[in-house]
Amino acid sequence: MMVIHAKHSKLKLWKSELTCVFLTKNDETNPWLNELDEIYGSLFKDLMKSREFGADEESIHVLHGNNKTKSKRIGLVGLGETKDLEWDTFRKAAAKAVKTAHAIGIEKISLIFPSHLVSEQFDESGLAQAVVEGALLADYRYDKYQTDQKAKISRLEELTLITYVSPSDRVYQGVRAAEVICDAVSFTRDLANAPGNELTPRELATRTAQMCRKNKIKIQIFDEKKLALLKMGGILGVAQGSSEPPRMIIMEYTGVKAKNRKPIVLVGKGLTFDAGGISIKPAADMDRMKFDMCGGAAVIGAMQAIAHLKLPLHVVGIVPSSENLLGSKAFKPGDVLTMYSGKTVEVLNTDAEGRLILADALAYAQKYKPEAIIDLATLTGHCVIALGYAGAGMMGNDPNVKSRLMDASKISSEKVWELPMWKEFDKQIKSHIADIKNMGGRPAGAITAAAFLKHFVGDYPWVHLDIAGTANSEEELPYTARISSTGFGVRLLVEALRKW
Ligand code: BES
Ligand code: MG
Numbered sequence: 236m237m238v239i240h241a242k243h244s245k246l247k248l249w250k251s252e253l254t255c256v257f258l259t260k261n262d263e264t265n266p267w268l269n270e271l272d273e274i275y276g277s278l279f280k281d282l283m284k285s286r287e288f289g290a291d292e293e294s295i296h297v298l299h300g301n302n303k304t305k306s307k308r309i310g311l312v313g314l315g316e317t318k319d320l321e322w323d324t325f326r327k328a329a330a331k332a333v334k335t336a337h338a339i340g341i342e343k344i345s346l347i348f349p350s351h352l353v354s355e356q357f358d359e360s361g362l363a364q365a366v367v368e369g370a371l372l373a374d375y376r377y378d379k380y381q382t383d384q385k386a387k388i389s390r391l392e393e394l395t396l397i398t399y400v401s402p403s404d405r406v407y408q409g410v411r412a413a414e415v416i417c418d419a420v421s422f423t424r425d426l427a428n429a430p431g432n433e434l435t436p437r438e439l440a441t442r443t444a445q446m447c448r449k450n451k452i453k454i455q456i457f458d459e460k461k462l463a464l465l466k467m468g469g470i471l472g473v474a475q476g477s478s479e480p481p482r483m484i485i486m487e488y489t490g491v492k493a494k495n496r497k498p499i500v501l502v503g504k505g506l507t508f509d510a511g512g513i514s515i516k517p518a519a520d521m522d523r524m525k526f527d528m529c530g531g532a533a534v535i536g537a538m539q540a541i542a543h544l545k546l547p548l549h550v551v552g553i554v555p556s557s558e559n560l561l562g563s564k565a566f567k568p569g570d571v572l573t574m575y576s577g578k579t580v581e582v583l584n585t586d587a588e589g590r591l592i593l594a595d596a597l598a599y600a601q602k603y604k605p606e607a608i609i610d611l612a613t614l615t616g617h618c619v620i621a622l623g624y625a626g627a628g629m630m631g632n633d634p635n636v637k638s639r640l641m642d643a644s645k646i647s648s649e650k651v652w653e654l655p656m657w658k659e660f661d662k663q664i665k666s667h668i669a670d671i672k673n674m675g676g677r678p679a680g681a682i683t684a685a686a687f688l689k690h691f692v693g694d695y696p697w698v699h700l701d702i703a704g705t706a707n708s709e710e711e712l713p714y715t716a717r718i719s720s721t722g723f724g725v726r727l728l729v730e731a732l733r734k735w
């Protein structure tokens with residue numbers, strides 16, 4: 236576990252292996268410039284003007300210390316132009332510093348808190364949170380299966396945020412929030428990165444129960460017998476092809492002085508492996524379908540963070556979890572399923588399984604007469620075609636909940652973008668023999684998936700986030716390793732709920 240401090244010091248007096256200073260271009264208000272000038276003289280000024288550093292975004296230049304400072308190394312970290320600053324600029328810059336520490340093999344790092352950049356746009360506590368988040372997210376690794384110790388990168392033991400004057404309560408609040416939230420993101424990432432043979436629906440339920448026990452969150456786990464009693468034909472249909480039984484995980488957190496009597500219900504798709512079923516997927520990259528439970532993992536992580544932060548809210552989390560395989564009992568194209576809600580669904584493609592298990596979870600959510608339902612799902616490849624890997628598709632029936640998520644998206648930098656749910660799309664999922672079919676073809680495939688879900692939310696305010704493109708990344712990102720879960724959704728949900 237990493238220890239995080241906030242301390243007031245001078246650059247010259249601070250003893251550290253690596254102290255990083257965040258710098259924008261033409262950074263005249265930065266109170267640390269004087270000291271940098273004193274320590275490095277013209278060298279520092281020249282670097283600021285040069286192509287060697289120049290304070291470009293995502294750049295870093297490490298200088299060795301000298302007899303004028305107790306820091307062994309000083310890292311100059313670029314933030315780019317002041318006018319272009321975004322919340323994520325700070326996370327990325329802190330991540331850059333941490334990755335540099337990893338590369339050098341340093342386990343303690345100090346980051347200078349850029350208090351001079353506090354503004355109307357960037358409040359002090361949020362800024363401290365963003366810097367610490369970037370550092371913690373970049374320090375995460377999934378290496379439990381690496382038995383060669385040398386292959387593992389060193390992780391940080393200690394992070395100190397250095398402030399120009401004594402750290403304010405707001406700085407401490409931001410640091411604390413970042414710690415709690417990143418703990419939750421790491422938990423989500425651990426669940427998502429776990430291979431399918433380790434993390435089955437039963438195992439997901441067990442780990443969620445452990446988390447809930449620690450955090451005084453109520454939990455119910457519906458096993459296959461209970462699901463059959465409830466006639467949850469969607470999740471049971473999908474699970475038929477596997478010898479691993481499905482689970483429906485239901486968490487309930489009621490904060491002291493909860494403001495809302497009707498809960499906010501979070502629903503997350505929990506396919507621990509999606510082979511596509513009888514409508515099997517191609518072999519290439521099928522391993523990535525262990526990530527098909529990222530929506531569920533994000534909901535579970537968000538529940539942990541909400542409880543740790545003691546938010547004054549009533550929140551329910553529902554995670555339907557199953558495998559989608561092709562055993563001899565597997566459901567087949569042409570089958571008709573009777574869902575928990577009573578609606579009938581013609582299965583045209585067994586690979587469109589996410590909407591089937593979500594349908595039962597969403598219909599069950601109505602039991603709570605919720606104030607709002609928000610679901611997260613790696614639901615369609617079509618959403619990746621529409622928005623790439625940059626943001627999640629947002630669809631739903633409630634402008635208010637959408638705008639809450641849009642606001643949270645701007646702060647968390649977990650991007651969402653709205654796709655229209657015009658009624659024209661509804662006819663694409665009409666069935667000849669049942670109420671609806673589970674596939675609407677290629678045109679607007681992300682939206683017809685949402686149009687399918689809409690049949691199961693009644694009139695409750697509801698927003699669906701298709702996170703197929705954002706839940707995990709092929710490429711290394713500023714604070715996500717390659718072929719790894721991003722934890723997308725946890726920070727977004729927590730930000731939206733903190734402001735609820
Ligand atoms: N889990 C997939 C969606 C997915 C695809 C997530 C790529 C991440 C990356 C989902 O179950 C699925 O297979 N959807 C189908 C639906 C189609 C058959 C209507 C798809 O997107 O092709
Ligand atoms: Mg599928």
Ligand code: ZN
Nearest residue numbers: 506509527589
């Ligand atoms: Zn799937």
